[in-house]
Amino acid sequence: MLLTTAFVLHVVSGALWTGATLYVAYATLPRAADGTLGRAAFVDAAHRLLMVTRWTGVVLPVTGAYMIWRLYTPLDLLAASARGWAVLAMLSLWGVMNGLVELGVLRMRREVDPDIGWGTYMAEGFPVDALGGDEPTAARLAALSRPYLLASAGLAALLLVDAGLLAGGVPA
Numbered sequence: 001m002l003l004t005t006a007f008v009l010h011v012v013s014g015a016l017w018t019g020a021t022l023y024v025a026y027a028t029l030p031r032a033a034d035g036t037l038g039r040a041a042f043v044d045a046a047h048r049l050l051m052v053t054r055w056t057g058v059v060l061p062v063t064g065a066y067m068i069w070r071l072y073t074p075l076d077l078l079a080a081s082a083r084g085w086a087v088l089a090m091l092s093l094w095g096v097m098n099g100l101v102e103l104g105v106l107r108m109r110r111e112v113d114p115d116i117g118w119g120t121y122m123a124e125g126f127p128v129d130a131l132g133g134d135e136p137t138a139a140r141l142a143a144l145s146r147p148y149l150l151a152s153a154g155l156a157a158l159l160l161v162d163a164g165l166l167a168g169g170v171p172a
Ligand code: HEM
Pocket: 010, 011, 013, 014, 015, 018, 060, 061, 062, 063, 064, 065, 067, 068, 071, 083, 087, 090, 091, 094, 159, 160, 163, 164, 166, 167, 168
């Protein structure tokens, strides 16, 4: 029962996070870059992606660790099968993608608050209220976050392929 609950929470969180990342990169980034989307809307989308990243960033490793404990102990099993490799890839992709989203939104925030410390950023993210005046433009913010968001979207796609391989029954 607990394992089933962990699977459900894990899959829901993974879907929400990868979906949100792909949506922000596909639907809001190009529109912020060409000025069709206002900067408040773009900043709000980025901030909300950061919040989804942080909430799922608790649920995914906790449920994932529990699933590893139930399905892959002794831990040698992780290195000894194709499924184990897929799980290790999942863990690594999650770590890198998390860092990219955090750094991408931090780059945007630093354009407004150059001296913002890590603690304040962790507590606040990039709320729309932090914007003031007319600078930076949406295009400038999009240019700053573009490499991070595109790389995150690429990793989200890889994560979905990885999850699909596990779901499709890669042999143990
Ligand atoms: C801390 C990071 C993560 C860990 C430790 C982890 C671990 C695991 C483990 C152990 C399984 C069960 C594998 C099996 O059935 O043999 C699993 C399944 C799954 N994971 Fe993750 N995972 C992580 C992150 C993610 C992320 C970011 C996604 C986003 C797509 C994701 C999506 C899935 C899905 C959809 C399944 C179900 C696959 C199936 O049907 O068997 N996981 N994960």
